Amino acid sequence: MSLSIAKLFEQHFDQKFDLHEQHLNNQMVRVLRTIGYDRNYKRALGQYLYDEDGQEYLDLLSGFGAFAIGRNHPTVVSALKETLELELPNLVQMDVSLLSGLLAERILATTPDNLSKMFFCNSGTESVEAAIKFARYTTKREKIVFCEHSFHGLTLGSLSLNGEQIFREGFGPLLPGCESVPFNDLAALEKALSQKDVAAFIVEPVQGKGVNVPDNNYLPEVQKLCKKYGTLFVADEVQTGLGRTGKFWAIEHWGVEPDMICMAKALSGGFIPVGAVAMTQKIMDTVFNRMDRAVVHGSTFSKNNMAMAAGLATLDVIEQEKLVENSAKIGEEIITSINAMADKYEFLKEARGKGMMIAIEFHAPKSLKLKAAWAMLEAANKGLFCQMVTIPLFKDHHILTQVAGHGMNVVKLLPPLNLTEKDKNWIIDAFDKTIADTHQIPGSIWDLGKNLAGHALKNKK
Incomplete structure (x- = not known):
């Protein structure tokens, strides 16, 4: 009988994280479980991932840029x-x-x-x-x-x-x-x-x-x-x-x-x-x-x-598919739309980039209450505010993003170049709602922030 990858996938689908803990980089598994990214993806097509429950996610990392034309083209x-x-x-x-x-x-x-x-x-x-x-x-x-x-x-x-x-x-x-x-x-x-x-x-x-x-x-x-x-x-x-x-x-x-x-x-x-x-x-x-x-x-x-x-x-x-042209058009529209939010959100500094290589940067606010909350996160670990943004983007809005680098308050978007108008609006709406939530203190997003700060301080010790 020949090897069947489909059968292997079906038989061992629930063992993914256990296998990695036993035989590969268990610290990566710890990270995913800590921030709630431990999903069992079953299928991928274009710019979308689908988990075992059929939930659709918009992947704005595209395998760190490898899937510029989307997955499984x-x-x-x-x-x-x-x-x-x-x-x-x-x-x-x-x-x-x-x-x-x-x-x-x-x-x-x-x-x-x-x-x-x-x-x-x-x-x-x-x-x-x-x-x-x-x-x-x-x-x-x-x-x-x-x-x-x-x-x-x-x-x-x-x-x-x-x-x-x-x-x-x-x-x-x-x-x-x-x-x-x-x-x-x-x-x-x-x-x-x-x-x-x-x-x-x-x-x-x-x-x-x-x-x-x-x-x-x-x-x-x-x-x-x-x-x-x-x-x-x-x-x-x-x-x-x-x-x-x-x-x-x-x-x-x-x-x-x-x-x-x-x-x-x-x-x-x-x-x-x-x-x-x-x-x-x-x-x-x-x-x-x-x-x-x-x-x-x-x-x-x-x-x-x-x-x-x-x-x-x-x-x-x-x-x-004119993906270069689409990258220029949709990317510019995302950057412009997010920059338009800066006047109403103190934490938002700017969106910048070229095409679909986009950064959304956050900075210390001016009002005292927000400034104190920002300082609490920065004292625990520089750049932690962005984790407080990317996690609800994923859990609440099903958008996969990442922090742009160590110790910086920048969320990075590196999506497939085939994003549609629907995807663009999905992204803009999700960022608008998530950034708005960061300005509500107290609030559930700041409960998450306190938990992240606790983990960061524990790791420092």
């Missing part, structure tokens, strides 16, 4: 089924694959004209690792400059470019020669590059942790500084790429041409791990400069047929 499912049924030769290591060539051609048609070569790997962090190696070999320099509060991945090289200390702590020593500068600070960047010993400056066009959008002149001036000092300009578009910000690539907002673009997440529709680096001809020809160096960098499962087929199908969906 039929076009990608069909492409994967067809690829399996064709019995194609796959990963013939003393060969090159057709599908990877086609996907490379398709991606490069979307990038700036200076980029003409592709390298495929399995994830965003692998794409950053490749960019580090390629930059060092091309420039014959060691140093890499990155931005404070950046996120580039969690393997050792990319972790060395991670601007958040909580991810780095205890994993050192990290890669030598890595230096951080403040994001959106051209003077600091020029000082770091001025010795002409920096191989690459790696930057997210919009920072994922906090959804920090640069000044309009920042990236154009970054490009000029990198050219001036012989440093390669690397755009990490792992999260911002493929329509996320209302442009196919976020760099299009500022008209810049980096020497490399790192990409992953949405590239395969969320089905198969895939990452890639687009680069100039010079970089590719420098790294792979002789026949005996043809395999100097690679990855066993990169360019596998399933990943490449998923990538081709995903690009078709993005184009045919």
Whole structure:
């Protein structure tokens, strides 16, 4: 009898959390149970999740951006089924694959004209690792400059470019020669590059942790500084790429041409791990400069047929369903609508972002009663107010969101790009009601806040 995944799923459906407690990261299970996110999802389609009772949830995290076209898109499912049924030769290591060539051609048609070569790997962090190696070999320099509060991945090289200390702590020593500068600070960047010993400056066009959008002149001036000092300009578009910000690539907002673009997440529709680096001809020809160096960098499962087929199908969906345009339109409407609430809600500072990469930031209010309640949460754990927002968004309004980073009062939305007008109104109404509830003291939402503060103080001890 052949293995039946459907039967396994049915027989063990209720054991999900127990299995993870026993064999995987039990702390993640504790987190989910503590904040009430321990749902048993049974089905997913597009931007929606469905639990065992059939309750519909709007997923505004989309697998941290991997499901930009929504979950289980039929076009990608069909492409994967067809690829399996064709019995194609796959990963013939003393060969090159057709599908990877086609996907490379398709991606490069979307990038700036200076980029003409592709390298495929399995994830965003692998794409950053490749960019580090390629930059060092091309420039014959060691140093890499990155931005404070950046996120580039969690393997050792990319972790060395991670601007958040909580991810780095205890994993050192990290890669030598890595230096951080403040994001959106051209003077600091020029000082770091001025010795002409920096191989690459790696930057997210919009920072994922906090959804920090640069000044309009920042990236154009970054490009000029990198050219001036012989440093390669690397755009990490792992999260911002493929329509996320209302442009196919976020760099299009500022008209810049980096020497490399790192990409992953949405590239395969969320089905198969895939990452890639687009680069100039010079970089590719420098790294792979002789026949005996043809395999100097690679990855066993990169360019596998399933990943490449998923990538081709995903690009078709993005184009045919006009998801880049939808991202720009719906995203802007969400940001504008939430900003319109700022005059009536003291806790709300602003909504910001590009396309469907959105931050809703909260800050200390002015009135004494609200200020005292805010201070109580901040004393327990900085950023706790946002947990008091995201939990009722989930429990009462069935919207899945997250805090944008450690120690910050920012809720982050990273939804599928296919949100509808109905979804937009659902989001705006849910935030309106939830933020209104935070201004009612005493109230049930502040009972939740006190419980969260208690857990935070207990964990500190």
